[in-house]
Amino acid sequence: MARPKNIKISDYVTLKRESRLPIWLDVTLRVGFVLFLIGAAIAVHYFDRNGLQDSYDGDVSLIDVIYFTMISITTTGYGDIAPVTERARLFDALVVTPIRIFVVLIFVGTAYNFVLKKTWDRWRMKLIQSNLQDHIVIAGFGTSGSEAVAELLARGTKPEEIVVIDQSDEALALAEKMGCAVINGDATRDGALMDVKISRARSMIVSAGRDDTSILIVLTARHLAYHLPISVSIKAADNELLARQAGATTVINPVSFAGLLLAGSCEGAKISDYLSDLASATGRVKLVQRSVKDDEVGMAMNDVVKDGLGVRIYRGQDVYGFWENEVKLLEAGDIIVEIIPGNGAYSPADEEYD
Incomplete structure (x- = not known):
């Protein structure tokens, strides 16, 4: 990331904050x-x-x-x-x-x-x-947004690499305490997203609290940064397709995910514990993804995953599990999803994914 080491965004925590009085x-x-x-x-x-x-x-x-x-x-x-x-x-x-x-x-x-x-x-x-480059934009700093920032920090993301957009002074004050740069603005407007240089961002997380607002933010961000990976939290299942059509790369339904954990707990308490472990940076295991390297093309997934467990590969729009024949012959452009030791069970292999 091209940012001078002697200047940190957290030294200038507020981009813009309008007065409440005219x-x-x-x-x-x-x-x-x-x-x-x-x-x-x-x-x-x-x-x-x-x-x-x-x-x-x-x-x-x-x-x-x-x-x-x-x-x-x-x-x-x-x-x-x-x-x-x-x-x-x-x-x-x-x-x-x-x-x-x-x-x-x-x-x-x-x-x-x-x-x-x-x-x-x-x-x-x-x-x-001028120093915003390869940063993460958080649109909405409610319960989900603040938890996402806390998890990013736990995973090793530097707070000065996170920019929070919200219209609540209380939420922005909390984000400032966490070391993030903040802007008091409406993320559905082009101006607010251009202020945080959305076109130069690494990724964006949208959690506005309302599905319609979140989808509109995704639409606004997508037309300003067509390449940007955008993750959005959607509450209603029938809005997930709309969010994807708006340009979201990843759509997360917290209600559905909670349902998965609850259903898994019926089969055994350890199943839901393991799923929670995978999702948390502080767990004993964690999920990571990486691209297949040039010298790994033509090899089997099990042969290239040294210090973890390969569970699936993504090849274009297709998904293949570890039991399928396609994972025995990796191709250029494949994405491997692996389970590796997490922060709760540190392994030197973690350094490869930092």
Whole structure:
């Protein structure tokens, strides 16, 4: 993967996150708060105007109070109007000075949020995008999506190689804690998927929680990246065909899989345990697939599988089990599915599949 080693996506965990408030409302609230603070200071100064002294004409009017308050809040004052009583001086020291600090911070914060921060976010997002290559995109970080990420991490995938797209701030916060890069966006839109460079991704996992949304995400991703392996979680069996027609490479029905485990447990508890073992990265065994090597063409599957158990081969659209004659003569392009020792029973042979 072509990514500089000194830059990690996890150092810049957020690609983009829009504010919950419209810009006009955010600015209005900030201006309103500033006006409230200034108005409160003017009101107190006016009611205690006898504590002020005007060196110009000796009279402190409402205009003089407004002038003095604004000068006191925005600068250190010119000295033409000054507090002369202890109460007025205490008010300026303990109330006006904090107001001055709050106003400055609000103005600086507004400039940061609407000018500096947007510039910084755009630069940071371009930096992340320029280093996105051979990554895994997770569309939907609910129960299934988060479990998929946890399993990927357990299998050795680096967290900086995973990008999560979701519209839930809570889900994104959890993904950030796991070290993933995140984007708050709608994965059914071209823009969100283009932001994470879907065309350069290694694979994509879709688990939006609704079959219609998941299928639409698959359609969107497929027209942007025709070569991308896409795995999707579909709840209703009659939607599995639609997901495949939309372009999904692999369709997983968690309900059906749970049914398989339950049915297997009726034949014996150890059967469901073994199936769970195969599916988990922490089990004693695990399933892997690999392409037939050039020097293995013409050999039997049992002869090339050294440290595991070959269970089937995929040849184009055809599937052959270990008992069939086709597995005795491997061809170029065949895919072998093997059972090898898992992380729960480490074997040096595992390093070949890392």
